[in-house]
Each structure stands twice: as C-alpha cells, then as structure tokens.
Amino acid sequence: MKKYYQIETSGNKATIYIYGDITDENYSESDVSALSFRNELSEIPPVSEIEVRVQSYGGSVFSGVAIYNMLKNHKALVTVYIDGVACSIATVIAMAGDKIIMPSNSMMMIHNPMSSLSYGNSNELRKMADTLDKIRESSIDAYLSKSNGKITREKLIELLDEETWLSAEECKNYGFCDEVTNQVELVAKFNESTCINSLKNNPIKLEEKKEVKNMITLNKDRLEDLKVQQEEFINEHKNCKHEQLMNDYPFYNSLVGRIEQAEIRQREQKNEEDEQKLRMDNTKDKQQHFYKDGKKVQVLSPEQKITVPNQSKYEQKEFSDMSIGKLVKGMATGKWDGAEKEQQVVAANRDGSGGVLIPTPLSNELINMVRAQSVLMTAGARTVPMTSSTLVFAKQTGDIKPHWKKEGAPINETDADFEPVKFEAKTLVGMSDITIELLEDALNIDQVVTQSIVNALALELDRVGLLGAGTDIEPQGIYNREGIQKQAVGKALENYKEFSKAVTSILSANGTPNGVIYSPRTYGELDALTDASGQPLNAPKSYENLTHKLTTTQVPNDLGAKNDGSFAVVGDFTKLWYGVRTGVTIEVTRVAGDAFSNLKYKIRAYLRADVQTIHEPHFIILDDIK
Incomplete structure (x- = not known):
C-alpha cells in the first residue's frame, strides 16, 4: 500500500515526503508522527542532501517541533519544497x-499553536497554556531565524494572531521561502485531514466550491455545444427526418443520447441547488439568538445540537469511541479493560467529592x-447554552400600539413593555440504581447505564x-408561574370544548399554539370519548391542528382537595426556554442509601439549568x- 509519508534514498540524496497530518501517533497511512519520522530517518545511510516535499495541513505542535529539530540538526543540506500547502506546524517544519x-500557486498558513486537549483540571489547563506559549515562542524564533530580518517580530505576531494564508510571493517577501518557481499542478487535496477542518480561514474549501461551480458551468457549456452540433447536423441533412437520422447515422444517435444525459445532469444540478437553498432558508428561519457582552448566544430548537465550537476531527475521533457506560462501569468496579481513555478522563477530572466532571464533548x-x-x-421548548451561572435577556410583556396620525399632529408614544429575564443555573440531580451483577455482566451495559442517566435527568x-x-433550589414551572391563565375544568372531560377555548384564548393574544401536554390518564379519557351513536368522538380542527399531543407521568393526577385532579397545558412551547450549563458531573457509590445492603450501585448525575417562559x-x- 502506498504511503503518503515515506523516505526514499538515491545515492547521496534522500527524499522525504510529508503528505499528511502531523500527529503524536500514526492513526492512518498519511499521518506523520515524530516517532515514525525518527525511526525512518535513523535508518537511511549517510547522505549529503535531504529533499523534503511538504503537503500538510499541520497537526500536533509537539511532534512538529521535534521533526523541525531533527531536520535542523541533521548534517545534510536540507531543501524543502512546498508542493501544495503547508499549514500550521507544517510551516515550522519547513x-x-x-x-x-515554492511553486507560485502553493501557499502557507501560519497561526498560533493549538492543542487538542479539551479536558483537564484548572492546573493542567494552565500548564497546557504555558506550554503552548513556549512553543509559540520557539515557532517565532524559527520563522525569524529563516526570514533573516525580512519581517519584524511585531508583524509576525500580527500574522499569527490573524491566522494568515500567504501566497508564495508573500512568503518570499517575508523570508519564509528562498525561491518561487513556475506553478505546477497541485497534488490532490486531502479532504479527510483532521487539521484543516478546525481552521477558521480555509481557502481550500472555498477553492473546492469554486471548482464545483466551474464544473457546473462546464456542463452547461457542453450542453450548448452539443445542441449546436445537433443543429448543424440537421441543417446538413435537411431532407432527413429525425427517425431516419437516428437509424442511419450512429453519430447523430450518439449525439442525441449525449444531449439527453447532459440535460439530466443539468436538471439534477438545478434540483440540488434548489434543495440546498431551501435547506439554508429553513435553517435560517429556525436560528434564534441574542447578544450578551457583544457575543452571540444561540437559542437552539429541538433539532439543533449543542456542539463544541471549532472541534477538530482529531478531537472528534478522540471522543467518538468513549462512552458514559464504560466510564461509570470503570468508576464502580475499578476495571478499565477496553476503557483506557475513560480511565484517563476520570483521573484528570475528579472533583473534591469524588465525582467526575466529564469532558465537554x-x-x-x-x-x-x-x-x-x-x-x-420535544414539544418545542428551546435550549440556551450558558457559559456562566447567570444570563440576562429581555422579554416583551406588552405590544406596541401603532396609530394613524394627521400631518403635523403629535405622535402618541405607546412603547412596548419589556422586562429582564434572568437565567440562574440551579443544580439538577438525577439518580438511578443498578445491581452489581448487571453492571459487571450485561453485554449492553453501556446503553443501559447511559439511558438510565438520560431518563432520570429528562424526567x-x-x-x-x-x-x-x-x-432557591429549583426553577419555577409553568403551573406555578404568574401571568399564565388557569382555565378551571372541575370535572371529567366530556368533549374537546375546553381545548378549543384554550386555543382561542392564545390566538386572541396573537399566539400560535403548537401543542398540548397532559397525563396518561387524561390522554386515555380523551381517547375513549364517544358521540351519541357510540362512535369515537371526532376532535375539532382547533385540537387536531396542535402539532404535539404528548403525555408525561410528570403531570400528576392527585391535585386538589380530593387528590383526584390533573391538568393539561396548551401553548406555544417555543416560548419555554431552558438555560443549560454545558457540564455534567457523574458520581458512583455503594455506600449511599440501601445500595450496600442490596448489592447495588447508585449512579448520580447532575448538571445546572434554569427554566423561563418568554411570553x-x-x-x-x-x-x-377529574
């Protein structure tokens, strides 16, 4: 199998191809690690010249610095060719x-060093930041040493801070390359690079989009050319009908087939563009946000996921095969076979009480x-990721009252009423039990443990x-919130009139109700309603038009003086917002409650959240x- 990273030797010259990401370990055939580089470099015979061919989007700063030092300290004359792009730590190696x-169409990208470490205690993170600062200084020294005075330290720092892409001519002007040659055909792009996707300024992807657009234009031009050829052929054979041309002239038959294929491609491309535009429009419509201290705070719909900003593919790979179930099993039993990454997470993130703050992903x-x-x-409540324990935003409590005015007459001021809404994160705890036998023996323990935690927190x-x-310890829910109207029923439901009345009230307040939530008992009563002939009772449109009709056991059936009352909530649930801190802590114990005597583990997970209504x-x- 051909390797993207390899060393070739011919006479007194060795050629090193660095055509992949710089990594601490070799995850794929294109990766270059300091260890593999050292091992192969040590095996080549003495040479007087080393040629390094680079096409890399960068990667691990630690391996990159090590490779730089190995090349810098080698006795041979080192000539570096940038065959396509050299980004990040790959430029330091260069x-x-x-x-x-550098060919005239090659590029470099320089920026401040980064690390894929996304978890750890405060001391470890500070230590990592200090280490990155030191690597930044060593990188600055490497750039300045090569530039030989063509760039100042201040200008270099500015370029690093801005994550700057540099053309071959710019690199030569700054002293980062010695010679610019005529452009050559660039090597194939590595779309699977684990480094390029984390860069905020990525002209490679922009170039790929441009190529796709050019290909569309090419297909369109080709279709027009084919039609011109068809028209010319028909004019040359005016005495022949279409059927005769198809039967007697293979060229014409082939031309018609090619035109049909080109038209199909053009229609497919048009459909794809229309679908993409529709998806973009739908996404734009769903996106909500407000600003805090000049920074955008997203308001997520149920379909939108909480994500880690700018997470690289390397980080995604690091956490993709980790699981909550393995982590909990290891914490409980002390057995970490097949869960070494989870063990590292636990070791690095234990808090003072023995719990583990699991990493952000x-x-x-x-x-x-x-x-x-x-x-x-599920009914539509929004999620607001909180980066601090409090978050303040405004909600409108009254409408602006517009009016017509006569020319020259004064304007009546009828300001809308606004008031602040404050998220204050409170601690939410979910606890579940699991037997020792199940935790140690069940093959699907990962799913069982994870789902147990999820169910407890969701409920x-x-x-x-x-x-x-x-x-002080829990947020205020819809049922206990002032300003939400309670429509007394006082009896068992006999029809859908109460729901129609509620929908009408919301519509009269310029709202659009999208759902109803009630207890399973109420759902069963509605499902059993019949008309005078004994047939199932048809619901009116006001009820049928509610998109979400959901049940939960969290709606009680024992309210009121006789402990037999329940309730239902009709509303626009997009006006219910959850503020959620992005951090979950997990604890596992055998000593709390009856866990020890019943051979069980107790699993406790907690996060911090708040709930607010917007209107x-x-x-x-x-x-x-009833």
Whole structure:
C-alpha cells in the first residue's frame, strides 16, 4: 500500500515526503508522527542532501517541533519544497530547510499553536497554556531565524494572531521561502485531514466550491455545444427526418443520447441547488439568538445540537469511541479493560467529592440525549447554552400600539413593555440504581447505564418545567408561574370544548399554539370519548391542528382537595426556554442509601439549568381535570 509519508534514498540524496497530518501517533497511512519520522530517518545511510516535499495541513505542535529539530540538526543540506500547502506546524517544519522552494500557486498558513486537549483540571489547563506559549515562542524564533530580518517580530505576531494564508510571493517577501518557481499542478487535496477542518480561514474549501461551480458551468457549456452540433447536423441533412437520422447515422444517435444525459445532469444540478437553498432558508428561519457582552448566544430548537465550537476531527475521533457506560462501569468496579481513555478522563477530572466532571464533548452528547428524551423539548421548548451561572435577556410583556396620525399632529408614544429575564443555573440531580451483577455482566451495559442517566435527568427537567416551585433550589414551572391563565375544568372531560377555548384564548393574544401536554390518564379519557351513536368522538380542527399531543407521568393526577385532579397545558412551547450549563458531573457509590445492603450501585448525575417562559399569554392551563 502506498504511503503518503515515506523516505526514499538515491545515492547521496534522500527524499522525504510529508503528505499528511502531523500527529503524536500514526492513526492512518498519511499521518506523520515524530516517532515514525525518527525511526525512518535513523535508518537511511549517510547522505549529503535531504529533499523534503511538504503537503500538510499541520497537526500536533509537539511532534512538529521535534521533526523541525531533527531536520535542523541533521548534517545534510536540507531543501524543502512546498508542493501544495503547508499549514500550521507544517510551516515550522519547513523552516528547517536551508533552502525553501515554492511553486507560485502553493501557499502557507501560519497561526498560533493549538492543542487538542479539551479536558483537564484548572492546573493542567494552565500548564497546557504555558506550554503552548513556549512553543509559540520557539515557532517565532524559527520563522525569524529563516526570514533573516525580512519581517519584524511585531508583524509576525500580527500574522499569527490573524491566522494568515500567504501566497508564495508573500512568503518570499517575508523570508519564509528562498525561491518561487513556475506553478505546477497541485497534488490532490486531502479532504479527510483532521487539521484543516478546525481552521477558521480555509481557502481550500472555498477553492473546492469554486471548482464545483466551474464544473457546473462546464456542463452547461457542453450542453450548448452539443445542441449546436445537433443543429448543424440537421441543417446538413435537411431532407432527413429525425427517425431516419437516428437509424442511419450512429453519430447523430450518439449525439442525441449525449444531449439527453447532459440535460439530466443539468436538471439534477438545478434540483440540488434548489434543495440546498431551501435547506439554508429553513435553517435560517429556525436560528434564534441574542447578544450578551457583544457575543452571540444561540437559542437552539429541538433539532439543533449543542456542539463544541471549532472541534477538530482529531478531537472528534478522540471522543467518538468513549462512552458514559464504560466510564461509570470503570468508576464502580475499578476495571478499565477496553476503557483506557475513560480511565484517563476520570483521573484528570475528579472533583473534591469524588465525582467526575466529564469532558465537554461527552457532556454535550449526554445533554443532547436528555433533550431528545424530554417531552417539553420535544414539544418545542428551546435550549440556551450558558457559559456562566447567570444570563440576562429581555422579554416583551406588552405590544406596541401603532396609530394613524394627521400631518403635523403629535405622535402618541405607546412603547412596548419589556422586562429582564434572568437565567440562574440551579443544580439538577438525577439518580438511578443498578445491581452489581448487571453492571459487571450485561453485554449492553453501556446503553443501559447511559439511558438510565438520560431518563432520570429528562424526567426531572420535565417535572420542573411543568411544576417547579420557583424556590432557591429549583426553577419555577409553568403551573406555578404568574401571568399564565388557569382555565378551571372541575370535572371529567366530556368533549374537546375546553381545548378549543384554550386555543382561542392564545390566538386572541396573537399566539400560535403548537401543542398540548397532559397525563396518561387524561390522554386515555380523551381517547375513549364517544358521540351519541357510540362512535369515537371526532376532535375539532382547533385540537387536531396542535402539532404535539404528548403525555408525561410528570403531570400528576392527585391535585386538589380530593387528590383526584390533573391538568393539561396548551401553548406555544417555543416560548419555554431552558438555560443549560454545558457540564455534567457523574458520581458512583455503594455506600449511599440501601445500595450496600442490596448489592447495588447508585449512579448520580447532575448538571445546572434554569427554566423561563418568554411570553406567558401564549400558555393556558386546563386545571382540575377529574
């Protein structure tokens, strides 16, 4: 199998191809690690010249610095060729060249060093930041040493801070290359690079989009050319009908087939463009946000996931095969076979109480699973990721009242009423039990443990969203919130009139109700309703038009003086917002409660969240349903 990284030797010259990402370990055939580089470099016989061919989007700063030093300290004359692009730490490696040659259509990209480390305690993260600062200084020294005074330190730092792409001529002007040659055909792009996708300024992808556009134009021009050929052929054979041309002239028959294929391609391309535009329009319509301290805060619909900004493919790979189940099993049993990464996470992220703050990618994955399980979020409730314990935004409590005015008459000021809404993250705890036998023996323990945690947290988020008391320790839910109208029922439901009345009230407040949530008991009563002939009772359009009709056991059936009452919430659930801190802590114990005596483990997971309504008149509570 051909390697993208290899060393070839011919006489007194060795050629090194660095055509891939710089990594700490070789994850694929195109990766270049410091260890593999050292091993192969040490095996080549003594040579007087080393030619290094580079096409790399960068990668590990640690391996990159090591490779730079190995080349810099080698006795041979080192000539570096940038065959396509050299990005990030790959440019530092290039600076080891005694001579650097770039074709006119090649590029470099320089920026400050980064690390894929996304978890760890505060001391470890500070240490990592200090280490990156030191590597940045060594990189600056490498660039300045090669530039030989053609660029100042201040200008270099500016370019690093801005994550700058440099043409071959710009590199020569700054002293980063010695010679610019005529352009050559660039090597194939590595779309699977684990480094290029993390860059904010990525002209490679822009170039690929341009190539696709050019290909569309090429196909279009080709179709027009084919039609011109067809017209010319028909004019040359005016006495022949189409059927005769098809039967007697293979060229014409082939030409017609090629035109048909080109037209199909053009229609498919047009359909794809239309679908892409529609997807973009739909996404744009769903995106909500507001600003805090000049920074955009996203308001996520149920379909949108909480993600890690600018997460590289390397980080995605690091966490893709980690699991909450393996982590919990290892914490409980001390057995980490097949869970070495999870063991590292636990070792690096234990808090003072013995819990583990799981890394952001795993936390986000768990929170997204909880959101998918939550009934209120399924109904449309929004999620606001919180980066601090409090978050303030405004909501409108009254409408602007426009009016017509006569020319020259004063304007009546009828300002809308606004008031602040404050998310204050409170601690949400979910606890579940699991037996020792199941934890140690079940083949699907990963799914069982994860789903157990997800169910516990989702149920509690639904409960507090509906019934939260609004105390110091828990948010206030819809049922206990002032400003939300309660429509007394006081009896068992006999028809859908109460729902029609609630929908009408919300429409009258300029709202658009999208769902109803009630207990399984109420759902069963509605399902069993019959008309005078004993046939199932048809629901009116006002009820049928509610997109979400959902049940949850978190709506009680024991309210009121006789402990037999329930309620239903009709509303626009997009006006219910959850503020969620992106961090989950997990604890496992055998000593709490009855765990020890019953041979069980207790798993406790907690996160921090709050709940707020954005416009109370768009909710109606059907109260005291018997």
